[in-house]
Amino acid sequence: MGVPAGRDVAVVTPWYPTRQVPFGGAFVQAMVEATASAWDRATVYHVDGWGARVPVPQDEAIMRSLPGLLTRGVRHSGTVAGAGLCYLPVPVRVGVSFAQSARRHSDALRTALGGRPIDASVVHAHVGLRGGWTALENARPDARVFVTEHATFLPSVLAEPDSRAMYDEVIRRATGVFAVGEAVRSVLVEAFPHHADRITFMPNPIAFGEPRQRPVTALRRWLYVGTLSERKGVGLLLEAFARCRAEDPELSLTFVGEGRLRAALTSRAQELGLAEAVTFVGSVLPDRALELMREHDLLIHPSRLETFGMTVVEAVAAGMPVLVTRCGGPEETLAGIEDAAGGLIDVTDDPDTIVAGYRRLRDRFPDGVDLPHARAVLTSRYGYEAVARAHSRVWFPETDTDGAVPAATAPLAATNPME
Template structure:
């Protein structure tokens, strides 16, 4: 089956974490036996028009582990004009789509990630050329209610033209039912892929010293690291021997470091900085548990990655983690609640031996591995291609 992937954002180089799960899914589908192509547009604002350095500039074409990947940059030059940046994006995307078809032939199906704007372009282009379209929505902006009316209209129209709509969590599907009327009742749940590099080694063991908790996230207020630090200070104050490793970077990093000093836990808190995707699996093998302290997540891929690596997970009930952390995998706690985080970390530290790394990893693999998710997507693709009469005659 020939599947063309059109993501709304995508990694630009090997160490880029932005949209890495889109690439993981494309690779998983290729390994499953499909013919896969990717069209990835990098959206740039006027503020980045003349950067001092342009490291890792993406090429226009590359074979990314055998997957043809077409790239270009789109300057979002019309931010204050409704539909302005969408039209710029659509023009660039349709040029790449034409180039792709000329060099690779017509795809059987196009799978877009996020309605704004890849899904909108895919929906229009697919209907123009009799190609069925699948849209997967990942975007937390719908739950946070940050979009303008014109953006919601673009997203809603995209779902009208799609033959299938996927949400990466049941919670996000419920939000989209409310925000996008044309899609109400149509959202199916298929999770994000966790790449094979996260598979737990057979010899995974917990550390013999203080229990090591890891938080891996962009350092912004919505990721809840303030709550986590307050909770961790309560944990340490109660006499539990533990360490907190904070991996990532962002606008509140300095404030978090200052808070750790104020709470007198700086000697037990490690700030690791940004961690490249290929370094995350080895990092997971150095810690005992993952903590996701977010205020909202559409999915929460780091929780699934930690489970695949055999780690128990503490996560807030913030949308996505509820469909990830199963019984025996860890604990779910309310968001914005430092005391609940402290109690959960204390429970994990005192009962770590009750969590089997092998059992946790196997449960996660059966749900989130590349093969498991590719099988679900293949079933959906096959259903569409056998039931949709539009696929038989693409335009020439």
């Protein structure tokens, strides 16, 4: 790859906030906003897969019509920090492999670009295939192409032979491949040991605004933020809450998010006699989620698997303690400040694990928690300024003059050949 002459960046992503799904891909939007100081011009290419269960003949007819449809479906607008935004709908038949879907994304972007390459010296893609492959197939020959992987469904991608082969090629061709944490990197290294030295780290950025005005004084208003699914452990959380509320009737629990378990959780709350103590507010915009964090006392995140755990860091940023499972990402993001931020518990199928964790945290709160310290440490690791420096060093190394390891990647520098 050649050395870029300018500081133009393109971001290729299958997820980004839309009017229909305003909270989708918020972490990609945060990355664009966080890195504004690192680029002179940026354009986001949102290749949005529109899944449909259609017969093969109908799908083939759609694909024949796609070039003409794209001339009407592509929308150009603006997004955060003055970046441009190109929205591109991509029809994808449900049932195709991840590799087949990636080829459709790539072909659609090529059509929308009129066969011309992306006009940027750096292209940064999100997820390996729909983002990474699409970026590599449409980047300029002299462009640096980077890929960040953060998908929890990565094992499903690599279980498909054609998708696994495509991912291997993505790693080989990309300038750099990043994982947001060891939970992701370990999966990639196991699948592609010959690329181990090419798979490094890049954290998600977190906005650290003003924390709550009044500090938490008691851990009575519980909060959960995320999808209402089995993987997130929300059923166990409700059962644990019922047991804890039997000891303290002043406890309340708020679920923020949607998912297929909402009806079951609502019904179970009624069975447990908790209808007045448990609130379901549905999906909300990121700003409202942060407001709710400032209004509650404790974030409980009993997920089975997280590649990073942005919600956990956001909660500490908002000034609230956390009780979170050791599910991959959180034990990395909170490394060294576990007790200061709240507490970690094991992933189990027993709600009493959550109950015991809550009791331990409650009994040492507030003296055993140091949220200002935890917040300061996390700011140095994942704040916008730290993440902007980390991206700038790899995007435009010829312009880097301080020679310092970015705070966001310093703990991982030993395994990052780009440091």
